[in-house]
Amino acid sequence: MFGWLVGFAIAHSGLASLRMMAEQRIGARFYRVIFALVSLGIAVPMMIYFFNHRYDGLQLWNVQGIPGVSEAVWIGSAISFLFLYPATFNLLEIAAIQKPQVHLYESGIIRISRHPQMVGQILWCITHTVWIGTSFMVVTSIGLILHHLFGVWNGDRRLALRYGEAFEAVKARTSIVPFGAIFSGKQKLDLKEFLRPAYLGVTAFTLLFWWLHPIVIRASGNVPW
Template sequence: MMLNPGLAPSHLVMLGLLLIFAIAHSGGAALRPWAEKHIGPRLYRIVFALISLPLAVVVITYFFNHRYDGWQLWQLQDVPGIKAVVWVLSAISFLFLYPATFNLLEIAAIQKPQVHLYETGIIRITRHPQMVGQIIWCIAHTLWLGTSFTIVTSIGLVLHHLFGVWHGDRRLRHRYGEAFEIVKQRTSIIPFLAVIDGRQSLHWQEFIRPAYLGVAIFVGLLWWAHPLLIVATSNVSW
């Protein structure tokens, strides 16, 4: 794949796509109480998914097709062991990115979707696992690709998730009040900080859950299908 020199237009397009996704995703989350009151939790979940998932597919496809745009700032792909490091980091990132897999029936709206206030499992490590997972994913892929386009994409993703930290806490505070403040005091945003300073202790039994096996299987399938995904997205002209 040829490199587009300099700050190609795709950099701005990606930032625009990420902004649209962020508005739709965070805006939909902000509207959840109103929407659930008027159309019910299940229909809200379906509408939210019908808006968010296609936008996510567009962003992922565009990233695949333009990942080598711009300046090649470094090239480490031939360094021994770097591929294994990237895959290990990516696998770890998914363990943080998808804690919602604990409630698959709610995601699919089979069970009534609810907002949960957790203080167990991965929440003992960090109160915002999706933000941590996204940062790890961005580090891994930026390390592997080394292009200005990847850096711009990573900055956009991280900024969105940092906003999500503030926005998520704000929504939980509004919903749960004092109960959330207690959880907030006993947890941390920075991974393992609450464990290190004694506010939390890890219980390994809480991590023995089918959801983690599901994420491990997903990572394996993604590793197998990764070349196929690249070929499939390359058939899209944008």
Template sequence: VGEDSAVFDLAKQKISSWVYFTGILGAVLFVLDVGWLDSSTGYGKAFIDAVSTLSESHEVVMLILLLIFATVHSGMASLRDAGESLIGERAYRVLFAGVSLPLAVSTIVYFINHRYDGMQLWQLQSVPGVHELVWISSFISFFLLYPSTFNLLEVAAVDKPKMHLWETGVMRITRHPQMVGQVIWCLAHTIWMGNSVAVAASLGLIGHHLFGVWNGDRRLASRYGEAFEVVKSRTSVIPFAAILDGRQKLPKDYYKEFIRLPYLTITALTLGAYWAHPLMQAASFRLHW
């Protein structure tokens, strides 16, 4: 009933599409830099400064930033059907990304810059095995966090964006991999940092993604009707629950559903993000947000 996730057929790829994708990505990064990140031309610092005036508490500011992002992101996702009918799928994707991306970047940068400014609640970084636990948990979380990499051309609106009803791959384990991945990431990083800012950020992110579980199912049910109910009946929100109670039958060659380019891409990007931590931190510090 559902679609096969993470399929990448090289024979069906067009060089022109990936040229457009590269051009669009470059243009988006340029506009983001000029319109939001650059202190002399962008509005990012003014936005952070405005939110920061609401409270002297980094925890409260962190939660407000997350609330703003979550409201805009989930709100625009909920309005997707109406928006696409008015301006088209590609235009709405551009609008959605154009509004969500600066807010997401602002929230991430603020978190990086203030992640150790809160009250220290525990200190486990020197405990043997904790670093390895956090690293492995974070690695697993990225496999769950970014199913959007299944369709990069749709993300960039090169191909017409669609609302997919995935059923294979990671979806056999959990119907909401982004939520599960976010929970794992939050728990791992909260254990590692052990302070009140990390707790506040984790509560906000987990709350946003738990709402996304309900909202995502609601939107899929509205779009696909009975087909979604069939997929829902043989998948689960809680990881492995449908497998354990027999509703989900894994094929003998299930592992092959992960030996696909999107998952290999996620692996490379996850390792790259880990090694690039110092660069990301330095870039965030230079913004003085």
């Protein structure tokens, strides 16, 4: 599993690092298509492997029978998705129908953390590690968290190269640690900023995945690896 994660990290972060140069040579839309195909080409089989082996290794603890744990894991996982997928503000850009662009956001969930995907991934890892409790899940979580911590550094580096002083100003007004900028008075939450189709879409996706979760696990079990 750690090998899957290392391979995905190299492909995903490597292509992200090449974005500026690649867009100049092949265009933003073609780059997005290549990025998506490579990322999904690794992510989908990796997720199938994860589903099929999540209980491998040592069973370090088992809290699944404790009242309230299941509900807490689902709530924590739902919140993690709201952080994990904030980039879907414009689905037409994600699908390369409109020209994909790099945006310098400083609103909505970015007020909570400048790197919401990192926050969401750590929360997802915590909830699933608590629930599954195996050494395999611990290794998976360590790999995912390390990749996203690297993504924090790499993401800031790429934005600094692209935007220069404009990004440095945003960086000074935001925080990596959740709510850090809010508690320090640099940011103030505006709940109206969360009333947008992107957040409603992520909420709908979370509910849909909750319904599909057992179906996806059964389907993955039919894949012989």
